[in-house]
Amino acid sequence: MTREYPDEVAGPYEAPPCVFEDRESRQIAVRRYDGDIEPLLEMYRKFDPEDRAQGIPPTDEDQIRNWLEKLMTDDCLNVVAWHGDKPIGHALLVPDRQGSFELAIFVLREYQNAGIGTGLIEGLLGAGREEGIEHVWLTVERWNKPATALYRKVGFVPTDDGSFELEMAARLSPDTE
């Protein structure tokens, strides 16, 4: 399946590390992460099942571990939002077989609607551009309006509206031809 990417380059985004205050006056730090899976495992244990999307994150502890281990490899790009020493948000880019990257973002419920998702996804896209990633795509459940609005805000445009899940894509750099 071929996907059309927008002509316009999205951004600019600040690459992590960055620190900002959220709308609840909490100091949030966004940093690239390639460490141990334990802190993330801790975060996903607290993840509200209502916020799961298309089967991820898994709910069972072993399955979460298994899933995370696949995402913490060299070819994936992980960015984590921290409140103090607690990870409260995780966004990542995972390569597909066509040289593009799939994006997902997860924020703990008590930290949602505070501007953290925007900071986190911009940090991820900034880091992605630093790594020379050109094309990023995602799918989102059609009824998930807050997520769709966030993706549009940071530069994603819908590319396929023929299914339950809306597919969106963004270009991080101009074509290298």
Place this chain on the structure above:
Amino acid sequence: MKALLGIGGSEDSLHALKKAVERAKEAGDELTIAIVENPDASLSQAEVESRAGEVLDEADFDAEIETLSGHPGSQLLELAERGSYDRIVLGGGETSPLGKVQLGSIAEFVLLNARTTVTLIR
């Protein structure tokens, strides 16, 4: 139970093929395997048909195989109604690199339009 399995050659449909044959054998259900046109699949309809034959042989189970042409979802539904099937069985979606389940367009069409129960196999 009279079940109609629709497969087009995507990975999830081949998984569904195995599971549906096992299940039909166990339950003593009557099974028809309909091979639909799926432009997104890497296998041709003939290849899918021979795969279905292999799975049936391995399971030592008999099922009718039908090849459908045209719009996959509507052709499958038409066959289901014509043949008075009580259930349509389909693959439960592909998994993205990140692990997200993505339902194919055939499954979506069938879910929204079927008059019978639809089973998605994970």
